[in-house]
Amino acid sequence: MPLDLDWVRSVQANTSAIERRAATLPGRRSVKKEYQAAWLAKAITLIDLTTLAGDDTEGRVRRLCAKAKQPVSPAILEQLGLPDLTTGAVCVYHDMVPTAVEALSGSGIPVAAVSTGFPAGLSPFRLRIAEIGESVAAGAAEIDIVITRRHVLQGNWQALYDEMAEMRAACGEAHVKAILATGELGTLRNVARASLVCMMAGADFIKTSTGKESVNATLPVSLTMIRAIRAYRERTGFNVGYKPAGGISKAKDALVYLSLMKEELGDRWLQPDMFRFGASSLLGDIERQLEHFVTGSYSASWRHALA
Numbered sequence: 001m002p003l004d005l006d007w008v009r010s011v012q013a014n015t016s017a018i019e020r021r022a023a024t025l026p027g028r029r030s031v032k033k034e035y036q037a038a039w040l041a042k043a044i045t046l047i048d049l050t051t052l053a054g055d056d057t058e059g060r061v062r063r064l065c066a067k068a069k070q071p072v073s074p075a076i077l078e079q080l081g082l083p084d085l086t087t088g089a090v091c092v093y094h095d096m097v098p099t100a101v102e103a104l105s106g107s108g109i110p111v112a113a114v115s116t117g118f119p120a121g122l123s124p125f126r127l128r129i130a131e132i133g134e135s136v137a138a139g140a141a142e143i144d145i146v147i148t149r150r151h152v153l154q155g156n157w158q159a160l161y162d163e164m165a166e167m168r169a170a171c172g173e174a175h176v177k178a179i180l181a182t183g184e185l186g187t188l189r190n191v192a193r194a195s196l197v198c199m200m201a202g203a204d205f206i207k208t209s210t211g212k213e214s215v216n217a218t219l220p221v222s223l224t225m226i227r228a229i230r231a232y233r234e235r236t237g238f239n240v241g242y243k244p245a246g247g248i249s250k251a252k253d254a255l256v257y258l259s260l261m262k263e264e265l266g267d268r269w270l271q272p273d274m275f276r277f278g279a280s281s282l283l284g285d286i287e288r289q290l291e292h293f294v295t296g297s298y299s300a301s302w303r304h305a306l307a
């Protein structure tokens with residue numbers, strides 16, 4: 001849709017109310033036993049299993065892809081009655097896209113590439129656009145772009161909209177997730193406004209963080225972005241997906257996020273085309289919990305070192 005500046009400037013965020021609501025979430029009694037196992041299995045299908053490290057190698061990416069195809073040991077999956085469970089996607093740097101595409105071939109698991117000069121997003125704009133094209137040509141079905149934080153901090157919504165719209169166009173058929181790097185946006189009001197502008201410019205998903213900021217996904221930020229998605233849906237009829245990313249590494253945290261999605265947006269946002277966790281180590285903890293559910297004992301975390 002065109003940029004609606006009146007709408008953007010009218011958006012406010014009541015920080016203390018958002019923080020109060022977010023603080024009630026982790027302390028609640030959680031689901032137990034088979035209900036917990038079912039929610040954790042659901043969480044696995046929503047993970048963008050990620051490696052975004054300077055020392056990534058083809059070998060590491062191939063191991064990660066094997067893990068995405070078979071996220072939990074076959075014995076546990078058999079007991080759960082879920083033999084075909086996979087993660088939602090594998091997320092890598094552009095350079096690793098061909099390796100991931102080859103390793104996942106035939107599995108139906110999409111490859112997501114972080115493009116546009118990730119994580120700072122400050123390389124020349126034409127190079128950021130070219131990088132998207134190269135990632136798509138290499139087989140990435142999903143592109144995680146980073147926005148220019150400066151545009152938000154300066155309230156230059158037109159520049160943010162134009163940037164996002166051009167990146168959206170460069171993605172073609174690929175799905176685009178807009179990383180806001182919320183830890184660098186200063187206020188929750190900025191987070192809400194940036195979310196809205198990216199949705200207006202065509203983002204399929206809005207995503208909290210690169211995982212490289214000093215503050216990554218948080219519940220107050222998530223509540224702010226989820227409410228922006230809800231407002232956008234109510235006003236335009238378009239569903240936009242949500243991806244919290246960075247620092248989500250415990251199964252119990254995943255359950256809190258899923259309950260938040262269910263309460264705020266409903267079951268539609270518990271499907272892989274509407275919700276993802278961006279996480280490098282969450283799967284290992286979920287696997288431990290599922291093993292405990294099936295065997296009654298906890299395994300050492302080193303047994304689940306990968307992912």
Ligand SMILES: O=C[C@H](O)COP(=O)(O)O
Nearest residue numbers: 211245246247278279280
């Ligand atoms: O988008 C995904 C993040 O980079 C992953 O962050 P994490 O390593 O803290 O799970």
